[in-house]
Amino acid sequence: MSKLAPMTGVQTSVNNSFKRRFIRDFKLNRLLYIMMIPVILYYAVFHYAPMYGAIIAFKDFSPMKGIMGSDWVGFQHFRDFFSSYYFWRILGNTVLISVYSILFMFPAPILLALLINEVRNQSFKRIVQTFSYMPYFISLVVICGMITDFTNSNGVINTLFSWLGYDGTAMLQKPGLFRPVYILSEIWQKIGWESIIYIAALAGIDQEQYEAARIDGASRLKQMLHITLPGILPTITIMFILRMGNMLNVGFEKIILLYNPVTYETADVISSFVYRKGLLEFGWSYSSAVGLFNSVVNLILLISANYISRRVNKTSLW
Amino acid sequence: MASLIAGTTLAGCSENKAGNNTPSGSDTASESAAVYPMKTDSTLTYWGALPNNLTGVKSAHAEVPFYQEWQKRTGVTVDFTAPPANQVDESFNVMLASGELPDMLEYNFFNFPGGPEKAIKDGYIMELNDLIDKYAPNYKKYLHEHPEVEKMVKTDKGSYYSFPFIRGDESLLTFQGPVIRKDWLDELGLPVPETIDEWTTTLKAFKEKKGAAAPISFVAKPRVFNELGNGAFIGAFGVTRDFYLEDGKVIFGPAEPGYKDFLSLFRGWYADGLLDKDVATVDSKVMDANITSGQTGATWANAGGGIGKWQPILKGADPQASIVAAPYPVLEKGITPKFGQRDYAFSTGGMVAISATSKNAELAVKLLDYGYSEEGNKLFNFGTEGVSYTMEDGYPKFTDLLMSNPDKLAPAQAMSLYIRGNTMGPFVSDKRVSEQYLNLPEQQAAIPIWQKTDMAKYQIPLLTPTPEESAEYANIMADVNTLVDEMTLKIILGTEPLEAYDKYLEKLNSVKLPRAIEIKQAALERYLKR
Numbered sequence: 138m139s140k141l142a143p144m145t146g147v148q149t150s151v152n153n154s155f156k157r158r159f160i161r162d163f164k165l166n167r168l169l170y171i172m173m174i175p176v177i178l179y180y181a182v183f184h185y186a187p188m189y190g191a192i193i194a195f196k197d198f199s200p201m202k203g204i205m206g207s208d209w210v211g212f213q214h215f216r217d218f219f220s221s222y223y224f225w226r227i228l229g230n231t232v233l234i235s236v237y238s239i240l241f242m243f244p245a246p247i248l249l250a251l252l253i254n255e256v257r258n259q260s261f262k263r264i265v266q267t268f269s270y271m272p273y274f275i276s277l278v279v280i281c282g283m284i285t286d287f288t289n290s291n292g293v294i295n296t297l298f299s300w301l302g303y304d305g306t307a308m309l310q311k312p313g314l315f316r317p318v319y320i321l322s323e324i325w326q327k328i329g330w331e332s333i334i335y336i337a338a339l340a341g342i343d344q345e346q347y348e349a350a351r352i353d354g355a356s357r358l359k360q361m362l363h364i365t366l367p368g369i370l371p372t373i374t375i376m377f378i379l380r381m382g383n384m385l386n387v388g389f390e391k392i393i394l395l396y397n398p399v400t401y402e403t404a405d406v407i408s409s410f411v412y413r414k415g416l417l418e419f420g421w422s423y424s425s426a427v428g429l430f431n432s433v434v435n436l437i438l439l440i441s442a443n444y445i446s447r448r449v450n451k452t453s454l455w
Numbered sequence: 456m457a458s459l460i461a462g463t464t465l466a467g468c469s470e471n472k473a474g475n476n477t478p479s480g481s482d483t484a485s486e487s488a489a490v491y492p493m494k495t496d497s498t499l500t501y502w503g504a505l506p507n508n509l510t511g512v513k514s515a516h517a518e519v520p521f522y523q524e525w526q527k528r529t530g531v532t533v534d535f536t537a538p539p540a541n542q543v544d545e546s547f548n549v550m551l552a553s554g555e556l557p558d559m560l561e562y563n564f565f566n567f568p569g570g571p572e573k574a575i576k577d578g579y580i581m582e583l584n585d586l587i588d589k590y591a592p593n594y595k596k597y598l599h600e601h602p603e604v605e606k607m608v609k610t611d612k613g614s615y616y617s618f619p620f621i622r623g624d625e626s627l628l629t630f631q632g633p634v635i636r637k638d639w640l641d642e643l644g645l646p647v648p649e650t651i652d653e654w655t656t657t658l659k660a661f662k663e664k665k666g667a668a669a670p671i672s673f674v675a676k677p678r679v680f681n682e683l684g685n686g687a688f689i690g691a692f693g694v695t696r697d698f699y700l701e702d703g704k705v706i707f708g709p710a711e712p713g714y715k716d717f718l719s720l721f722r723g724w725y726a727d728g729l730l731d732k733d734v735a736t737v738d739s740k741v742m743d744a745n746i747t748s749g750q751t752g753a754t755w756a757n758a759g760g761g762i763g764k765w766q767p768i769l770k771g772a773d774p775q776a777s778i779v780a781a782p783y784p785v786l787e788k789g790i791t792p793k794f795g796q797r798d799y800a801f802s803t804g805g806m807v808a809i810s811a812t813s814k815n816a817e818l819a820v821k822l823l824d825y826g827y828s829e830e831g832n833k834l835f836n837f838g839t840e841g842v843s844y845t846m847e848d849g850y851p852k853f854t855d856l857l858m859s860n861p862d863k864l865a866p867a868q869a870m871s872l873y874i875r876g877n878t879m880g881p882f883v884s885d886k887r888v889s890e891q892y893l894n895l896p897e898q899q900a901a902i903p904i905w906q907k908t909d910m911a912k913y914q915i916p917l918l919t920p921t922p923e924e925s926a927e928y929a930n931i932m933a934d935v936n937t938l939v940d941e942m943t944l945k946i947i948l949g950t951e952p953l954e955a956y957d958k959y960l961e962k963l964n965s966v967k968l969p970r971a972i973e974i975k976q977a978a979l980e981r982y983l984k985r
Contacts, residue, residue, distance in 0.1 A: 200552045201578040222934045222966045290732040307733045397735040398679050398940035414933045
């Protein structure tokens with residue numbers, strides 16, 4: 138758009154100039170604008186329209202009265218949530234699991250992509266890729282069943298560790314082990330799948346740069362550090378910013394399949410807590426209130442991450 | 456607060472039989488029951504889950520002979536919708552949110568968030584007082600003859616809200632309790648344990664001499680020690696893991712000193728390897744495997760789904776094997792166990808309510824009333840004479856079609872095709888169903904053993920909270936149960952010392968347990984005034 142900005146020094150009102158610029162741009166790129174319409178419609182219908190339903194967070198929602206007809210209760214549900222006895226614990230667990238997952242889970246697929254990139258044997262490359270993203274396609278319920286069985290007192294993993302001096306208790310009965318089990322199984326399940334985008338980014342790096350580096354005498358390691366990594370850094374940054382926007386969204390499915398009261402202190406997160414509450418009452422409004430709180434915090438984190446990233450390395454979502 | 460609803464209530468109007476007014480348009484509305492089959496052109500809609508036994512056998516009510524027969528006999532065409540198995544609550548939730556409700560809803564409205572009174576107030580279901588009075592003579596007659604049941608099936612305000620499942624005999628109220636491997640006991644020369652000390656000795660022997668890795672175990676899903684809620688093992692120390700009644704006061708077991716003694720016992724069992732090491736993660740599949748492979752020799756189970764499931768498998772592997780009921784454990788020989796499993800005559804599952812938006816409420820009531828008539832009672836419990844049962848000396852005996860099905864269906868599955876008697880529904884159950892259904896000698900013997908408790912004295916009646924209190928109560932109990940489960944497991948598994956219990960007691964106060972007890976107590980007072 139900017140290349141079409143009028144070059145005149147005349148100061149018209151911003152509004153007017155924008156309108157004029159828009160009309161001129163529209164005439165030039167009519168097809169592009171038409172192509173945008175379905176996308177805008179999709180977001181309007183499926184993402185923006187349902188948002189008005191979020192107001193049930195401030196109401197005592199009853200389906201028979203409808204969203205508009207239900208009684209207002211103000212911040213009651215938020216108060217209930219924040220003043221809950223376990224609020225700080227579940228908030229802490231949610232943030233910690235998220236932080237650990239960013240520390241350990243986020244770099245893993247990048248490393249795998251870099252390693253796969255160094256392999257010269259095409260068929261070996263393919264086999265590794267296939268095997269690494271296989272677990273992603275197994276149902277979560279099955280995965281959690283496997284994790285439970287492996288880590289039980291007579292399970293495979295437990296037995297292995299027992300030779301190394303572990304005391305043999307089912308690992309999911311030890312609060313201290315819940316997060317490691319959770320994060321490691323998460324890596325095992327998703328590393329292959331999430332490395333695909335990086336491998337795709339790697340394919341886009343200009344091969345001539347490598348040739349030039351080789352002529353200058355750069356080793357394989359130096360090539361990786363100075364060409365490969367900078368080449369996929371924008372992708373990494375974007376993925377990281379997106380990841381930050383999911384800070385409070387620790388999925389409850391895997392948690393509730395793995396946790397038990399002994400590990401509540403390290404495993405109980407916002408979503409699993411709300412799920413348990415939801416079993417007791419159809420807490421549509423309460424769940425919406427918690428969901429809204431999550432969204433607000435996630436939005437703040439996302440904007441901050443984007444802002445910092447834009448300042449530091451000039452890559453950002455917007 | 457709980458003012459009596461103006462108009463006719465059923466209770467206690469014994470003298471003047473209500474046969475008063477017939478609204479225009481209705482054909483038979485008086486003491487005489489509707490004449491079945493009725494003549495009508497209307498089709499009724501019905502939402503309810505199919506019995507779990509039919510999973511993989513039939514996928515729709517319309518294909519099930521029982522429901523075909525029910526429609527034929529009543530003369531009413533019913534259009535059924537069934538939620539997917541194991542997603543009843545989710546489907547129900549979605550249906551409510553849609554606001555489109557069928558005429559009849561088979562759902563546990565007693566457990567509806569806020570209670571049945573709230574379901575009526577929010578406009579989901581209808582209050583049935585007048586309709587029952589006018590069009591449900593059979594059900595009305597039953598309630599009139601059983602005032603103790605009549606008290607249970609209404610709310611504090613006196614509203615009737617459903618056609619409930621009623622257990623028709625004292626012997627049907629108890630069906631769960633401790634079980635143990637009898638053949639192991641015989642081999643080791645031990646009696647069936649009665650006291651806690653005998654249990655400890657027995658479990659030690661199971662571990663040392665029978666090589667059981669987890670001599671005693673309990674399923675931890677959906678809630679850890681789920682099955683100890685009504686007092687097995689815990690009851691020996693005079694408490695349960697739930698609310699109970701003592702001298703007119705509502706008591707919460709885990710906050711009582713006896714609970715600490717129970718924790719101490721199980722902590723010891725766990726440390727000595729008598730209690731399953733994986734007790735926090737055991738699900739029913741693992742339990743099946745442990746029982747049938749001889750890793751576990753004692754647990755707590757159903758006569759049907761436990762003994763009935765394991766006994767044939769165990770016998771198949773070893774003709775001597777047998778798993779039998781053990782009495783609820785006590786501290787000293789000869790005393791009657793204080794607590795045990797005992798359901799209410801009004802079992803809250805299987806009830807059918809009528810949606811507030813139904814245009815055919817009158818017809819639906821007449822249809823549902825059939826289940827409480829003599830003929831309907833036979834159909835629900837035993838099915839069709841000559842097909843699913845035959846009369847032998849006045850005893851309705853199930854045929855081979857059910858008991859040794861030609862299509863190789865298990866009896867439970869075949870029964871669910873032709874009768875409702877082995878699952879809950881809108882009728883009064885007959886003990887002659889379970890006499891034939893629980894036909895293994897071990898099952899026959901179990902019920903009287905488990906029935907020997909004083910539970911009836913300590914049982915809290917079926918209380919309903921007020922709609923206003925129920926959200927508060929649910930909120931508190933979510934925290935309380937989280938705390939109780941956490942403390943119970945941590946102390947038993949040795950993650951925390953036994954003394955930590957005292958610290959937990961303080962925490963129970965900070966999650967407002969006293970307020971929950973207060974709410975319960977108030978509900979109890981209201982119940983007693985019904």
